[in-house]
Amino acid sequence: xxxxxxxxxxxxxxxxxxxxxxxxxxxxxxxxxxxxxxxxxxxxxxxxxxxxxxxxxxxxxxxxxxxxxxxxxxxxxxxxxxxxxxxxxxxxxxxxxxxxxxxxxxxxxxxxxxxxxxxxxxxxxxxxxxxxxxxxxxxxxxxxxxxxxxxxxxxxxxxxxxxxxxxxxxxxxxxxxxxxxxxxxxxxxxxxxxxxxxxxxxxxxxxxxxxxxxxxxxxxxxxxxxxxxxxxxxxxxxxxxxx
Amino acid sequence: xxxxxxxxxxxxxxxxxxxxxxxxxxxxxxxxxxxxxxxxxxxxxxxxxxxxxxxxxxxxxxxxxxxxxxxxxxxxxxxxxxxxxxxxxxxxxxxxxxxxxxxxxxxxxxxxxxxxxxxxxxxxxxxxxxxxxxxxxxxxxxxxxxxxxxxxxxxxxxxxxxxxxxxxxxxxxxxxxxxxxxxxxxxxxxxxxxxxxxxxxxxxxxxxxxxxxxxxxxxxxxxxxxxxxxxxxxxxxxxxxxxxxxxxxxxxxxxxxxxxxxxxxxxxxxxxxxxxxxxxxxxxxxxxxxxxxxxxxxxxxxxxxxx
Numbered sequence: 001x002x003x004x005x006x007x008x009x010x011x012x013x014x015x016x017x018x019x020x021x022x023x024x025x026x027x028x029x030x031x032x033x034x035x036x037x038x039x040x041x042x043x044x045x046x047x048x049x050x051x052x053x054x055x056x057x058x059x060x061x062x063x064x065x066x067x068x069x070x071x072x073x074x075x076x077x078x079x080x081x082x083x084x085x086x087x088x089x090x091x092x093x094x095x096x097x098x099x100x101x102x103x104x105x106x107x108x109x110x111x112x113x114x115x116x117x118x119x120x121x122x123x124x125x126x127x128x129x130x131x132x133x134x135x136x137x138x139x140x141x142x143x144x145x146x147x148x149x150x151x152x153x154x155x156x157x158x159x160x161x162x163x164x165x166x167x168x169x170x171x172x173x174x175x176x177x178x179x180x181x182x183x184x185x186x187x188x189x190x191x192x193x194x195x196x197x198x199x200x201x202x203x204x205x206x207x208x209x210x211x212x213x214x215x216x217x218x219x220x221x222x223x224x225x226x227x228x229x230x231x232x233x234x235x236x237x238x239x240x241x242x243x
Numbered sequence: 244x245x246x247x248x249x250x251x252x253x254x255x256x257x258x259x260x261x262x263x264x265x266x267x268x269x270x271x272x273x274x275x276x277x278x279x280x281x282x283x284x285x286x287x288x289x290x291x292x293x294x295x296x297x298x299x300x301x302x303x304x305x306x307x308x309x310x311x312x313x314x315x316x317x318x319x320x321x322x323x324x325x326x327x328x329x330x331x332x333x334x335x336x337x338x339x340x341x342x343x344x345x346x347x348x349x350x351x352x353x354x355x356x357x358x359x360x361x362x363x364x365x366x367x368x369x370x371x372x373x374x375x376x377x378x379x380x381x382x383x384x385x386x387x388x389x390x391x392x393x394x395x396x397x398x399x400x401x402x403x404x405x406x407x408x409x410x411x412x413x414x415x416x417x418x419x420x421x422x423x424x425x426x427x428x429x430x431x432x433x434x435x436x437x438x439x440x441x442x443x444x445x446x447x448x449x450x451x452x453x454x455x456x457x458x459x460x461x462x463x464x465x466x467x468x469x470x471x472x473x474x475x476x477x478x479x480x481x482x483x484x485x486x487x488x489x490x491x492x493x494x495x496x497x498x499x500x501x502x503x504x505x506x507x508x509x510x511x512x513x514x515x516x517x518x519x520x521x522x523x524x525x526x527x528x529x530x531x532x533x534x535x536x537x538x539x540x541x542x543x544x545x546x547x548x549x550x
Contacts, residue, residue: 049287049288052287052288053287120295122295122297130297133301134477135300135301135305141274141480142277142296142297142300142479144297
């Protein structure tokens with residue numbers, strides 16, 4: 001998909017002789033555009049949930065929420081968390097799980113192969129009272145955790161094995177990279193066999209949004225107001241159509 | 244909880260204790276209750292949404308506690324011999340008593356509660372009436388108050404009841420099971436019917452966590468029937484509820500959450516309250532097991548001649 005987006009952006013810019021963006025610039029804009037769209041997914045998902053609750057949404061092909069879920073779930077990972085100390089575990093990161101997390105959906109606790117329970121996220125303002133409560137203190141069946149910086153602390157403290165805690169989370173999409181080989185004359189030619197090649201990790205129907213967002217940023221870069229306005233107007237139309 | 248095989252049910256799959264799963268099908272575990280509730284009654288399109296699991300857990304446990312107090316017929320029984328201190332320490336999961344009996348000669352004899360004071364705290368005083376204190380400033384107490392001493396030692400006068408004896412109705416002293424009388428006299432009238440029972444009486448000291456008996460209970464076996472709150476000493480994995488009450492527990496959780504939540508319309512709160520109450524009534528009727536076969540046995544007594 002990334003080559004299609006690249007060619008479309010260049011085509012629009014070149015058509016009116018607005019200018020040219022380098023592959024390096026394109027990759028930067030592509031990353032920003034992808035993150036922007038990922039953010040929109042969660043907002044749109046919530047919007048659709050509210051519409052369903054207001055009985056303004058349909059089922060089957062009219063179930064827009066399902067489409068958002070599919071894309072978000074495409075970025076879902078379930079991995080063991082690396083133990084920091086006793087019942088403290090590092091959150092997913094490039095160092096520990098080879099990816100950064102966008103949001104932690106659930107934390108699962110086990111002992112060996114025996115599943116204990118799903119840990120519930122609790123705020124720091126509640127955890128002390130929760131631990132002191134006779135009825136609701138965290139147990140191995142109903143564990144809880146709090147977040148401390150880049151790590152979580154799981155309660156009860158008896159959950160403390162190296163492989164006892166697993167997280168299911170939504171990771172950030174990998175940075176897109178349009179890779180190329182340079183031929184004589186300096187024109188870059190797309191080459192997806194390069195080791196650092198990375199396509200977008202969004203649905204194909206996001207291609208229009210990606211083009212417009214990249215065009216928007218490229219227009220700003222080359223100070224071409226018409227390109228910016230065109231991209232902005234298209235973006236607005238897209239947003240309205242999705243609602 | 245997943246369904247288990249017959250082998251697991253009858254023999255616990257060969258593990259000990261082999262009777263672990265007997266009768267387990269009547270119950271649903273706390274874990275299942277919380278899990279099912281979150282799955283079925285919470286979510287984006289449900290009345291209850293964005294609530295912490297610990298709140299669901301709390302209300303589920305509260306519902307089970309309430310059921311244990313007045314709806315379940317799950318009475319625990321504990322037998323203990325009464326030593327010379329004449330007290331029965333309440334069980335660790337005791338909430339309230341149902342019946343206290345003396346087990347003697349193969350017969351269970353229900354005891355009556357003596358609501359007259361039978362135990363007291365006392366303070367030590369010097370000969371001028373001043374209280375005595377220890378080095379920490381706390382007032383000193385004797386091991387037994389006079390009231391306790393007389394009850395335990397049987398030196399307090401009480402009425403002897405034995406219609407086959409010539410001393411029936413006499414005031415006397417009971418010591419180590421033997422009765423002593425000051426002098427032979429005529430029978431005493433104006434009996435205090437509240438304590439007129441040949442069996443020992445008891446008083447429950449809730450704060451101290453003991454049941455105090457009179458001196459005639461010394462060395463006897465006491466059977467305590469009591470109710471608990473179903474919390475199984477804090478072990479969540481053991482907490483269960485009869486399936487007849489499963490729907491009630493869900494309704495109770497929903498009501499408790501909606502009732503304390505901001506901006507929930509009153510008609511929704513009322514609806515959930517009515518549902519909860521109706522389900523409790525239904526479950527109680529179901530559990531009471533009223534059916535013709537049972538009634539028939541009771542009704543057979545109607546033609547009996549009362550002489």
